[in-house]
Amino acid sequence: MPTNIPLLPPTLRVLERGWLSANSVVGFEPDGSATVVDTGYVQHAEQTRALIAHLLGGRALRRIVNTHLHSDHCGGNAALQAAYGGPRQCPIEVPLGELAAVNDWDEDALSFRATAQQAAAFTAARGVAALERLRIGGLEWTAYPAPGHDPHALMLFDPAHGVLISGDALWRDGFGVIFPELRGQPGFAAQRETLQRIAALRPRCVIPGHGAVFDDVDAALQRAVQRVDAFVADPLRHARHGLRVLLKFQLLQHPHGVPRARLRGWFADAPLLAEVGRRFWDGTDPGDLFGDTVDALCRSGAARADAAMVYDAG
Ligand SMILES: [Zn+2]
Structure with missing residues (x-):
């Protein structure tokens, strides 16, 4: 665990969950509602609902955003949406590239069948496009493409505070498996470009999809680049x-x-x-x-x- 946990803006909270369930980021909105980014694995959906309810303390969850649609990031979508009034009251936003597959619940296009992992079906209200601006926690974020680990993944950056929500594109020590490469499609070069994009944004701190928030970003990027190089070589x-x-x-x-x-x-x-x-x-x-x-x-x-x-x- 890093000893110097960087301070996040007070309207953001991170639920650090380990590896079966990805972290969730909760943003408190100026109107008294809340947004959550990523919702964990379906097996933990009830625990996720309880943790979010505790954190919200009676506020309404009015929006769910997913960085990408791996089972450990969107498994609580259905349960949370049901707990907060359904699709009209609590719409779900997913990367635009996955919108059609989600709304058709196309398990061949989504990753759940291929990995024999579980997910609870949900529908998304809209897709988030690359370079789109989003307001979460009263802050203004830009959605940047983060292909490599997942071709449709997005990461969210708040330039005013230097906070990056990286999903599985960058962890303190590594990044998620480059799934396209397992299927014979290129992914290493995209992952390297994603790391370069992060370096160019110069985040002050990173909220990763797994593990603690960290601020030694340059060292993490260096480790990640070395890891990509090692995978390219072998x-x-x-x-x-x-x-x-x-x-x-x-x-x-x-x-x-x-x-x-x-x-x-x-x-x-x-x-x-x-x-x-x-x-x-x-x-x-x-x-x-x-x-x-x-x-x-x-x-x-x-x-x-x-x-x-x-x-x-x-
Ligand atoms: Zn992932």
């Missing part, structure tokens, strides 16, 4: 990292462990994992790939396993 390393992250996300959903056979079944059946296996390790038995991924997680301290069960750790 795409297999990124693919292995992607498998570990996706497997870890399954473990996070099961605090009491998952039977090894069940986890192996998920690994073989989730379309994205099967695709990654074919693309990067053609001819390798999926069971071996699964075993190697579990072993790697255990070696790094992110999981522990015995003959029957695999457990989250770390």
Whole structure:
């Protein structure tokens, strides 16, 4: 944990949630209502609703904005919207590039089916375009494109206070898996451009999608650029990292462990994992790939396993 937590404008609060649920940012509006950016994973939806209700203290939530539509960022949308009066009273805004897929609930275009992750269906009132201005927490933000981790992702920047809501484009130590690369599409160059865009904005502090707010932004950017370079030099390393992250996300959903056979079944059946296996390790038995991924997680301290069960750790 950084010791010098930077001060955010008093109209912003960050709910730091860990890795299964992304952080939520709550903005208190001058009219007494509130806005939330990102809503966590569906498994935590009731906890998210309770945390937001506590923070709002009777204020009305009048808007939900998503940086991108991964399951750990939009899983509480439906529950929060229902708790605050439905689509008319609490509209949802998503990156414009995802608007049609959301409103058709096209699970092939969205990522939930490919990763075998869960989501509760919702509809969005409108799409947020790149370079659009948004008012959140009484502050004026610009939505910047943040492709790389997710081609449609946006990040929000308030130049007056130097605050960046980065989603999964930049964390204190790294960034989210570059999903297009797992599917054979370019993503590393876009991620590098996104990091350059952040550097040019010169944020004073970053509210990341996961982890604590940080203000040592230059060092974070330096680490992130080195990480992209390492992945470009060795795409297999990124693919292995992607498998570990996706497997870890399954473990996070099961605090009491998952039977090894069940986890192996998920690994073989989730379309994205099967695709990654074919693309990067053609001819390798999926069971071996699964075993190697579990072993790697255990070696790094992110999981522990015995003959029957695999457990989250770390
Ligand atoms: Zn993400």
